[in-house]
Amino acid sequence: MMIITSGCGMTVLDPEGTVGEQQRDLIILSITFMLIIVLVVLILLTYFLVKYRERDGHRGYDPNIDGSVKLEVIWTAIPIAIVTVLSIPTVYTIFNIEEVPEASTENEEPLVVHATSSNWMWIFSYPEEDIETINYLNIPVDRPVLFKLTSADSMASFWVPQLGGQRYNMAGMETELYLQAGTEGTYYGRNANYTGEGFAEMRFDVNAIEESAFNEWVADVQEDAPELTQGIYDQFMVPGHVGEYTFSGTHLEWVDHAMDAEYAMEAWEREGYEPTNPHASDAPDGVPQLNIDVEAGSVETEDTQNEETPQEHDSHHHH
């Protein structure tokens, strides 16, 4: 009963945007077909078991039936038909979600965001706006967002379930993903692909806000946020957790991890970080909380949040 009542609240089946909606429709369609198949199998099984169980007065035993071309053709043809029926919308959707999602606003030009995973945090760069955020995202509502995904180290998967399906972040490569939020709100995003110790807490908030509020926020950040330097950025390459940060400028000025897979390893050397056997006596106790030294600069607007660790920060959204 609880399963059924919680059904309408299931994140994936309750999307907020055109990409997620297409995927939900496909899922609902497939569930319908699959329920029918399971039901047919269950009914036939139950019927045969009841009718042909060994008992007094058993009738109809015929041990030598060895097949029926007619029946076998039928139950080969039906699965072929079902697979065909499911293939068409699948292929259609596969191609469709590679395209820019249709937007209901005047601004149909997608916003480009580079989402870079690093053990165990998320780095978001807005190249057009020349700003960068760590562990949270602000996006304008109703406008398509083109995510360019890559990784500084191990392979992660960028996933915001309510906005749409995930895609891998891989070092030395770039993948693309279109998403769009249809309603204002805060959506929970995370890394879905296992990346080691800090994986469970590698989550972030996606705040979908009005276009005007978004532009205002961008302007504020450009003006007030501390500038990202390579020295600061290198500290983010060291494995550990960090809070939320906002910077003006982006790391794309000196490295694009999609082109340079070795950068994080070089940063480790510069930062004096050496990986240790987790069972060694000098191994750290769990995932370290990194305290990134952002020199001077006025970061008052974000400062309060900096103190919080992502796991204590529980503003993610559930309907």
Added chain:
Amino acid sequence: MNLDWDEFIVTGEPFIHAGQISILLTSLGIIFVLTYFKKWKWLWNEWITSVDHRKIGIMYIIASMLMLIRAGVDALMMRTQLAVPEMPFLGEAQHYNEIFTTHGTIMIIFVATPFLIGLMNVATPLQIGARDVAFPFLNNLSFWTFFWGAMLFNISFVIGGAPDAGWSAYMPLASNDLSPGPGQNFYLLGLQITGIGTLATGINFVVTILKMRAKGMTLMRMPMFTWTTLITSLIIIGAFPILTVALAMQTFDRLWDTAFFTLQDGGMPMMWVNLFWLWGHPEVYIVILPAFGIFSEIITTFARKRLFGYTSMVFAIAAISGLSFLVWVHHFFTMGAGPMVNSFFSISTMAIAVPTGVKIFNWLATLHRGRIRFSVPMVWALGFIPNFTVGGVTGVMLAMAAADYQYHNTYFLVSHFHYVLIAGTIFACFAGTIYWWPKMFGVKLNARLGYWMFWLFMIGFNICFFPQYFLGLDGMPRRIYTYFPEDGWFSLNFISTVGAFMMGIAFVIFVYNIYYSYRYQPREMSGDAWDGRTLEWATSSAVPPHYNFAKIPEVKGQDAFWQMKQEGIDPNDIEEYQDIHMPNNTGTPFVMCVFMFIGGFGLVFHWWPIAIVGAIGIFACMIQRSFSRDDGHIVSAEEVRKEEEGIREGQAHENG
């Protein structure tokens, strides 16, 4: 590797200390019992050096069950950790990560695969009317590679540290940079050693089935389990070399700083993913096709009918085996391969549903007009049908790439593959073991305890895994060690954990049943314990003599033994006994595999002198084998007559 001695033994975790103590006590216990009862010589002569396919099969099954207990305890620890949000049970993520990595690896490599190989060893040579497999020495070697590979992998949790990069060991996570320490090396070398034996088994069974069938047993008269063994063996030959090469490459990356899959020096981490699944997907069918074979045998036996659509069943297996090599990309649709590639692999994956569907309906039709006995093996086979169907249809859902972007890496996937692997493979391992138990040990397992186990396990299984579909749809990713109250995943996780413990209790009942049946069940003397249809039930005794058939039966159609019974032919009514040529026992494979273990252990810790000792030992055994002359031995007609008459007397005694 700079390793201090205090790091060599893993410390700091209460569960690991308990493990260390129990390993020590168990080892001492075993040594004491064997010494006290003077059983060392018996163990060496009768089991360790045995080339008898049935004994090797039994050893495979026992070792797999021990591994099942270990990986099952891992599973229960994981489910306990996830039962409530922010559970402190296992402490930090590292411990959980090691547990799920070893759980997955052990279940696939050291439980599912060897368990089925064990059943193949027990049944297949008997089903085709052969006296042994084609290469008995190699068969013994295969078992010991599995055993010592498993041991090498298993000691990791008490010595040096367990691997923690997931059972799929994706690079660069599994590289020295991101998984430092010896853990991942245990994975690489443990699997490598085991893989040698699995490949050898594949070759062994292909040759056995193609060359050693009894007179009259054409390919299209072979029992379905033999067919699945044959096709599985062919898949093994196709797939395992890929794993061997991939493991070797990653081993080179970790031990000798090559750059096949690393971040540095132009390594290609994604190539690992491709190679892994090029083996890994066929592996899925390596562990499901024999299960299909087992269910086919059991359903025909207890519906007391011929298999419906035998020919199409054979073609369905062949089609599945071919398709199994064409769908590996569906394990990483989200890698952004482009819509064309994803569409191709989406459709090829869904296509597997067609032959699988044919098989499901053929099994259902086999029940039609049967006279169904609900014996313990049969209830497992019947339980398999609906549960596996649920696993299968969710597989089709996952195959729809655009939707898979939402399911990928979530509990939806976790639920799907447990529905196919447990309801398929594990149900089959239980069903097959119970079915062939009288053939192995001359006694049936107790039915009452059997039904208890079945119901507890099947209900527990559904309580455990069905909620996980919903957890996946609610956005819960796999492999997280904890979650938070506001995620809203608590109640379903808690239910799931309850189900897991029910399955655990069911397994305890199974183990108790083995003990109970050994003590109290009446002996099964006839050899035809279930009114069987295939040749394994035609040997003279419940436990077949080491030469299997005093006289090789002649096959005149499908379900050869059933046909003989219909025609009133007793295959054991033999007028004149003949000399039988059988292979000799050998200790070389055991010694060789111990050296593989030693060599592997040396490599794990970069201790080259030890690795070199292992390598020299392996080569020495190969040389010894190359120059030794062993033509086997002859069991004289007189000995065969005595043995067969002894068995007959025993049967008469029991009946009289």
